[in-house]
Amino acid sequence: MYKLILNLQNRGQLSCGLSTYNKERSLLISTYKELGAVNDVFKIQCPGKTNKIFEKYSGDRGIAHTRYATSGFARKEEAQPFERMHGRKYKWFSLCFNGNIANYSELRKHLLDKRDYHMVHNNDTEIIMHNISRTINTLSEDTNKAPDPVDIFSKLSEKMDGAYNIGMIDAKGKVMAVRDPLGFKPLCYSTDNEKSLFASESVALTHCNMNHFKFLQPGEILINDKDETKVERYAKCEKKAHCMFEWVYFANVSSILDEKSVYLARTNLGKEMAKSEPLELNDDFVVIPVPDSSKPFGDSYAFEVGLPSKEGLVRNRYVGRTFIEGCDRSNKVEDKFTVLKHITKGKKVLLMDDSIVRGNTSKKIVNFIKEKGQAKEVHLRISCPPILSPCFYGIDMSTIGELIAPKYFKETGEDISEKACEDIAKEQGADSLVYQKMENIPKSIGLPKCDLCMACLNGDYPTEWGCKLYEKAKKNFKNGIKERTYEC
Ligand code: SF4
Known part of the structure; x- marks a missing residue:
């Protein structure tokens, strides 16, 4: 993950971080993030310190992020991933996000006025986090079981307007990558016998020796659960809107x-x-x-x-x-x-x-x-x-x-x-x-x-x-x- 985000810094150098899953650890999900470029945050100039970070956050799966702010401020607390801890494993998750939620103010107002939420960060990642968590709660109300990620993001797509590529991991070790139904931002993935990787850009995958990559289509979700990786559709893609500026x-x-x-x-x-x-x-x-x-x-x-x-x-x-x-x-x-x-x-x-x-x-x-x-x-x-x-x-x-x-x-x-x-x-x-x-x-x-x-x-x-x-x-x-x- 260090290598993936090292090669994605054209997309942001403000801060970076990662969340990993390790079932041997009491903190099933553990998150490390700081302000700064990737090599500074992972203290690459001091190999002893780097190794300590890698050991502390070791795990066999995770998500990582480099931030470029289009919402909120340049503070460490707003670095991603955003982790939401919970006693129920499927309700404990961490997420990172590329894009911008256009109806951010509407979603925020709804949470504040109708649901009596308190916002700590006032940015769209926080809004996504609360909405994912609410959707998980609603979908699991009757069954008390982890909902299907396809259903979670299908519900969310009805509410969210804008560009959102989301990487997410839960405390059962399930990893998900989601591309919004219009496909504003790029997202690709690659799988071999040993690993599955996804990233905004193919350059990150090729630096990890993954030369055969596919592109997640708008409205698709990639789910990695245990050793299986599958791609499913969670929302219709009626038209595409890839950002030309990319x-x-x-x-x-x-x-x-x-x-x-x-x-x-x-x-x-x-x-x-x-x-x-x-x-x-x-x-x-x-x-x-x-x-x-x-x-x-x-x-x-x-x-x-x-x-x-x-x-x-x-x-x-x-x-x-x-x-x-x-x-x-x-x-x-x-x-x-x-x-x-x-x-x-x-x-x-x-x-x-x-x-x-x-x-x-x-x-x-x-x-x-x-x-x-x-x-x-x-x-x-x-x-x-x-x-x-x-x-x-x-x-x-x-x-x-x-x-x-x-x-x-x-x-x-x-x-x-x-x-x-x-x-x-x-x-x-x-x-x-x-x-x-x-x-x-x-x-x-x-x-x-x-x-x-x-x-x-x-x-x-x-x-x-x-x-x-x-x-x-x-x-x-x-x-x-x-x-x-x-x-x-
Ligand atoms: S094309 Fe322009 S308006 Fe559309 S997503 Fe890209 S930068 Fe934004």
Whole structure:
């Protein structure tokens, strides 16, 4: 499990933890979690301490998690897994979760007002935990026996709106992995004679020598009980809504998500972008991808236009990704990158980046390349179309006010105008800006548009609560409310 989460830190570096099951231990489930990156939490610099942690939490099955906060705060208590202890073994469980519950405020209100609950953490993982526990109680009322996990999650899916991939273990040693009925977030698994593993991304499985993996389908649950692993359907999947941002930015470039390679998707985005390059390019230009996630995009664009792709911007490996680190992103850029002046000086730089969300980071990079790198011009080429609406499904950009593009372009559902691009380029300090066209997203990923969530690009939310929250986000924006839309 240490190795699995070590390779999933692109999905979160705020905190991590695990829960294991061991029937020889009085604490049948035991949970360890801390703030920090995986190697820090497991004290890899001090092998003696690492071994003590591994011994204390040893077991033959468990769940583990790395956190990126889209709800709640950056505190140790909110690190996952969340364990709920109980004397009845099937009611004692621990869970971890990837995604975001769009109707969080409604579910929370129900528990507080109608059921007299007290919330300790005020985040959606706590809401899921209470709802699972209530469902187990309701389903076992007459029988006094552990309910079928299929029934538990079938009931829950009637209440929950949003993106939720859940890993869960109970004190009978049953392990479950659940993918929400729309399949927003990726989830894959692999089984051999010795072990069954599941993870958000295939890269984690391949690092554990599991090269033959399958993808849990939206609305499916994987159940590992004793030595048997089975996959069952717990909810109908009427449509799919895989998050396009996973391929464009979020996922590890080595991963395959729902049969589609992240690397190839990013390469295709570069090829498509090259087709709409408006400038007459010559030897004065150099292509520089922002490392690391924009490299395949930048390299394939450069290949198509016949220019070299150079490492004019070098990433300092010892500073985390700015986007997932939360506040004050702009100040991190100078720590994060070194600009190679002998590549940029006097050049017209085509700066290839995966996305512009708030615009703080790219503005700082443009300025950095012009000032420190002494580039003559910087032209932004962005592999993702403009982010015009918030996300309520697991990427932390839930308000309109924090996004740069809606300040200049309001026609969601259409490709951005040239005038808006000029205005954003000006704000960014860039000489020109070209965004990816929307039609190139499904084409580059290799999935039909109807199987993707592209709500942050076109305002077309695939769930009822996504639509409701979008209306609320617009009102909040008008009224100057800055809190996360689903939390206020
Ligand atoms: S709104 Fe955007 S970021 Fe959020 S799930 Fe949909 S595609 Fe992904």
